[in-house]
Amino acid sequence: MNAHDYAKQVLAGGDVSQVYWVACGGSVIDLYPANCLINANSKSMTSAIHTAAEFNTFPPAQLGPSSLVVTCSHSGGTAETIEATSLAKDRGARVVTMTNRAGSKIDNGEWPCWVYEWEDDTPQSARPAGFSLTLAADLMAAQDGYADTDALARGIDQLDGINAAAKPRVESELGPLFADLCKKHDFLYVLGSGPDFCQTYGFAICSLMEMQWQNCSYINSAEYFHGPFECTEDGVFYFLQKGSGANRPIDERAERFLKTHTDTLMVLDSAEYGMANVDASVRTYLDPIFFYEMNVSLRGVRGKAFGHDPDVRRYMGIVEY
Amino acid sequence: MNAHDYAKQVLAGGDVSQVYWVACGGSVIDLYPANCLINANSKSMTSAIHTAAEFNTFPPAQLGPSSLVVTCSHSGGTAETIEATSLAKDRGARVVTMTNRAGSKIDNGEWPCWVYEWEDDTPQSARPAGFSLTLAADLMAAQDGYADTDALARGIDQLDGINAAAKPRVESELGPLFADLCKKHDFLYVLGSGPDFCQTYGFAICSLMEMQWQNCSYINSAEYFHGPFECTEDGVFYFLQKGSGANRPIDERAERFLKTHTDTLMVLDSAEYGMANVDASVRTYLDPIFFYEMNVSLRGVRGKAFGHDPDVRRYMGIVEY
Numbered sequence: 001m002n003a004h005d006y007a008k009q010v011l012a013g014g015d016v017s018q019v020y021w022v023a024c025g026g027s028v029i030d031l032y033p034a035n036c037l038i039n040a041n042s043k044s045m046t047s048a049i050h051t052a053a054e055f056n057t058f059p060p061a062q063l064g065p066s067s068l069v070v071t072c073s074h075s076g077g078t079a080e081t082i083e084a085t086s087l088a089k090d091r092g093a094r095v096v097t098m099t100n101r102a103g104s105k106i107d108n109g110e111w112p113c114w115v116y117e118w119e120d121d122t123p124q125s126a127r128p129a130g131f132s133l134t135l136a137a138d139l140m141a142a143q144d145g146y147a148d149t150d151a152l153a154r155g156i157d158q159l160d161g162i163n164a165a166a167k168p169r170v171e172s173e174l175g176p177l178f179a180d181l182c183k184k185h186d187f188l189y190v191l192g193s194g195p196d197f198c199q200t201y202g203f204a205i206c207s208l209m210e211m212q213w214q215n216c217s218y219i220n221s222a223e224y225f226h227g228p229f230e231c232t233e234d235g236v237f238y239f240l241q242k243g244s245g246a247n248r249p250i251d252e253r254a255e256r257f258l259k260t261h262t263d264t265l266m267v268l269d270s271a272e273y274g275m276a277n278v279d280a281s282v283r284t285y286l287d288p289i290f291f292y293e294m295n296v297s298l299r300g301v302r303g304k305a306f307g308h309d310p311d312v313r314r315y316m317g318i319v320e321y
Numbered sequence: 322m323n324a325h326d327y328a329k330q331v332l333a334g335g336d337v338s339q340v341y342w343v344a345c346g347g348s349v350i351d352l353y354p355a356n357c358l359i360n361a362n363s364k365s366m367t368s369a370i371h372t373a374a375e376f377n378t379f380p381p382a383q384l385g386p387s388s389l390v391v392t393c394s395h396s397g398g399t400a401e402t403i404e405a406t407s408l409a410k411d412r413g414a415r416v417v418t419m420t421n422r423a424g425s426k427i428d429n430g431e432w433p434c435w436v437y438e439w440e441d442d443t444p445q446s447a448r449p450a451g452f453s454l455t456l457a458a459d460l461m462a463a464q465d466g467y468a469d470t471d472a473l474a475r476g477i478d479q480l481d482g483i484n485a486a487a488k489p490r491v492e493s494e495l496g497p498l499f500a501d502l503c504k505k506h507d508f509l510y511v512l513g514s515g516p517d518f519c520q521t522y523g524f525a526i527c528s529l530m531e532m533q534w535q536n537c538s539y540i541n542s543a544e545y546f547h548g549p550f551e552c553t554e555d556g557v558f559y560f561l562q563k564g565s566g567a568n569r570p571i572d573e574r575a576e577r578f579l580k581t582h583t584d585t586l587m588v589l590d591s592a593e594y595g596m597a598n599v600d601a602s603v604r605t606y607l608d609p610i611f612f613y614e615m616n617v618s619l620r621g622v623r624g625k626a627f628g629h630d631p632d633v634r635r636y637m638g639i640v641e642y
Contacts, residue, residue: 018367025547039369040379046339046367048360053543053571054515058361061465080543144382187508187536194375204538210548215508215557217525217538222374222401225642226346227531230634236536250374257642313551321546321578 003131007138013094017066021049022084026206027072032198033285034132044143052080067093076104124159129289151279155286162274163293170294175301181237188237193221194247199291207299211310221254237264241291244271245284324452328459334415338387342370343405347527348393353519354606355453365464373401388414393449397425445480450610472600476607483595484614491615496622502558509558514542515568520612528620532631542575555584562612565592566605
């Protein structure tokens with residue numbers, strides 16, 4: 001089963017009017033680009049994204065048979081996400097879930113479940129971000145005449161090569177600087193915008209807080225001048241994820257200010273690491289996949305420098321909560 | 322002119338199918354509760370909220386004559402928000418804006434503009450959060466048979482008394498602790514969830530980063546266990562905004578963990594400061610107004626302790642950006 005088959009299965013139930021992407025932490029992050037793609041391109045569907053506990057507490061009033069709910073639990077055991085999937089099914093919505101663990105609690109036969117691999121060599125087309133973008137594009141192709149499905153598929157395939165070439169470069173060109181700045185600062189701000197913002201958030205809460213116990217904050221570059229920039233001064237560490245797509249001018253505006261108002265700025269420009277070669281019609285929505293892979297590289301370099309393996313946890317899956 | 326009149330004016334153009342709330346920083350924060358209210362209660366409308374630069378870069382494909390776009394620029398001069406209002410008008414959407422400054426750039430005669438007061442004694446019903454909630458409820462009363470408009474109006478009126486009683490209590494019971502913890506820690510995490518999350522974000526980016534140059538981060542309590550909690554340990558400062566509404570169990574779960582995994586926790590429970598007296602049908606959406614006023618109190622106490630007037634800026638409205 002792949003995203004195209006799921007799209008056909010979903011559409012067999014009639015047109016979709018609402019798509020809800022529901023998960024937690026790293027899993028909800030991966031669904032954000034597809035959410036953005038639909039809202040910017042579909043006249044027939046609205047799309048919304050929710051952390052699962054909020055979805056369960058505030059289920060959308062429109063949730064029903066005209067809705068598609070896509071959930072994801074990487075571990076397969078996320079209680080809130082299983083509850084959300086069940087709630088959506090009870091409301092008559094079409095439901096699709098995905099997990100890395102075959103036979104886990106969410107892979108229980110009650111709804112279609114796509115089990116994905118998550119190995120270093122798993123292509124992006126077979127990971128949740130690629131799957132959800134492809135599913136969204138197929139729904140829009142059927143309902144809205146969306147014309148960029150082929151460009152999107154080509155872009156997703158290109159990402160494997162772009163990331164493979166970029167990772168060692170980022171690890172050597174930015175990794176040591178990042179680790180050194182983390183040693184010199186207890187705290188940093190991560191900035192990004194548009195669809196990339198999911199990986200701004202993801203770098204902060206997953207790669208740094210969860211996997212490195214590194215205190216940090218995440219700022220949307222579009223909001224930077226509406227409050228957060230007042231903290232900027234020499235000695236405050238900022239890391240800007242500079243997008244290659246439609247949101248690039250938003251990031252560039254933040255960059256211009258940061259360059260002249262702090263001496264501690266690190267910029268990762270996806271355009272300089274291969275993303276400029278992706279078709280402009282879809283590049284904006286594929287940039288987050290690039291940033292995810294670079295987040296993995298940067299946390300890996302930091303982890304080695306600090307002797308803190310990114311796989312180590314002290315609470316998650318270990319204590320009761 | 323008031324929110325009821327605006328609602329009638331909007332509805333005179335036919336049913337509304339989409340509501341977009343668009344602003345930046347503190348102004349977009351105030352519109353978030355109304356966005357949540359619609360999505361949880363309306364079958365006839367979807368609602369979405371955008372920071373203005375992203376709205377302009379990625380205008381929703383559904384934006385058009387069936388849409389209402391509500392914008393707000395407190396200063397009246399926010400370039401992105403003026404551009405968003407103009408873009409929405411060009412797409413044929415019904416447009417309403419609001420500002421604190423009569424005759425400012427956004428109050429230009431091109432669209433309906435509500436000029437609000439922002440004095441200490443301005444009632445909540447005459448501020449943007451109250452206005453936008455009332456507007457949302459009136460639209461839902463007309464289109465969805467929403468039955469809680471009276472309870473909402475009563476709750477908004479109750480808030481003036483609740484806040485007046487709570488502010489001196491919070492200032493004396495939590496203010497000195499907060500200021501002292503800020504002196505002892507370079508950084509803190511602010512937690513909250515549901516509609517309150519806008520004021521979690523707001524406390525971080527407006528009250529602390531902008532007005533106190535205090536480094537901090539903001540975490541949705543619903544996401545806390547999916548990454549961020551791995552940073553929790555003695556000596557790391559957490560401030561939990563504990564909601565009184567439907568999202569309270571989400572905050573309580575975070576509180577239980579925080580109480581046993583850090584020695585530096587401050588909790589502000591809105592239920593203990595009067596919010597428990599507001600009708601349960603609407604309390605969830607009024608909690609953020611309570612938290613906003615307590616944010617003002619806490620930043621004021623901190624400001625005095627640090628000799629840092631919350632009105633001081635070094636960049637905003639001062640340098641070019």
